[in-house]
Amino acid sequence: DGGITQSPKYLFRKEGQNVTLSCEQNLNHDAMYWYRQDPGQGLRLIYYSQIVNDFQKGDIAEGYSVSREKKESFPLTVTSAQKNPTAFYLCASSIQSAYGDEQFFGPGTRLTVL
């Protein structure tokens, strides 16, 4: 079954905890992305990676960290420095081409701070 997967589907975090969201793809895509979705705010880019061992900050990177050690995997850590982490997190991947790239999204992780 090809595609992009995220785990867990639901995640609860206590104040002061770091948590890691998993994102895996078997589409052989070079680029991967993390978005945060809040009601009425659309999708805001947290981090993106165009190639293994390289990643760049997006518009709202503060309080988050990522790694890209393998082409298939792009985990996101929500650190205790992120003061308002409750949101729906979406991972995406795309082929890097010169023609404009469809992004394929994972099913998302809903993070709630207790």
Add this chain to the structure above:
Amino acid sequence: GENVEQHPSTLSVQEGDSAVIKCTYSDSASNYFPWYKQELGKRPQLIIDIRSNVGEKKDQRIAVTLNKTAKHFSLHITETQPEDSAVYFCAASRTGGSQGNLIFGKGTKLSVKP
């Protein structure tokens, strides 16, 4: 950087009527414009996209138009059905490298009443 504005934020139509969602963008170098549909609690999925070398593209009941001079593009859904009810996002990007990152509008919640 690019800024994408989307209107309206909510849209209610009767089944069988047409629905139109409009987006404007700020970066005249943007050349790829996808539209995503997101059902409640699900992942966004691409429904149609258009590149700057064409002015209109159609796929069954869905069409997108692009006016590069005015820097706006629109989604048209004809003969709406209850299953068209969802949140629709427009996006814009340049092609290639980090410039290929999609900038999303804030979304339009479409409700189709039977």
